[in-house]
Amino acid sequence: MNPLSDKELHQLVNQLSETFFHKPFMDKVQFNSRLRTTGGRYLPGKRLIELNPKYALEFEKEELIGIIKHELCHYHLHIEGKSYGHRDKDFKDLLAQTGSPRHCKQLPSEQKRCRYTYECKKCNAIYKRVRKVDVSKYRCGKCKGKLNLM
Numbered sequence: 001m002n003p004l005s006d007k008e009l010h011q012l013v014n015q016l017s018e019t020f021f022h023k024p025f026m027d028k029v030q031f032n033s034r035l036r037t038t039g040g041r042y043l044p045g046k047r048l049i050e051l052n053p054k055y056a057l058e059f060e061k062e063e064l065i066g067i068i069k070h071e072l073c074h075y076h077l078h079i080e081g082k083s084y085g086h087r088d089k090d091f092k093d094l095l096a097q098t099g100s101p102r103h104c105k106q107l108p109s110e111q112k113r114c115r116y117t118y119e120c121k122k123c124n125a126i127y128k129r130v131r132k133v134d135v136s137k138y139r140c141g142k143c144k145g146k147l148n149l150m
Helices: 006-021 053-058 061-079 089-098
Strands: 028-031 040-043 048-051 116-120 126-129 147-149
Touching: 006 028, 006 061, 040 061, 048 053, 048 061, 053 061, 061 089
Parallel strands: 028 048
Antiparallel strands: 040 048, 116 126, 116 147
């Protein structure tokens, strides 16, 4: 069951596009229940934004709005012919201008799946993973310190 109808979803996306980007959203947006590890995605070949309906059901509306704003950053940069990848400067600048999140929160229903917890020996950062990580090969993403399986 989708929390919003297709028409309501398109109206919400267009409203956010007008408010934060001062441009209309002219293409398609839809829920895709097959998305599991992400809140949404932008498909440039189809000019389509797909959103995970679980985020609308399990979180407050603000989390879904943050995901939509993030995907609109990809969308508007693509339409303008600018670089729209996650690592690109244009993308990071537009995220900051619009107050869009870089990442979405993990779904509460998926948090149970994490079986392995790692702690950085240097900065004490915590990492939760479903699959086991080779601690001799991988390091902390924040300080490059060694990881310890807890």
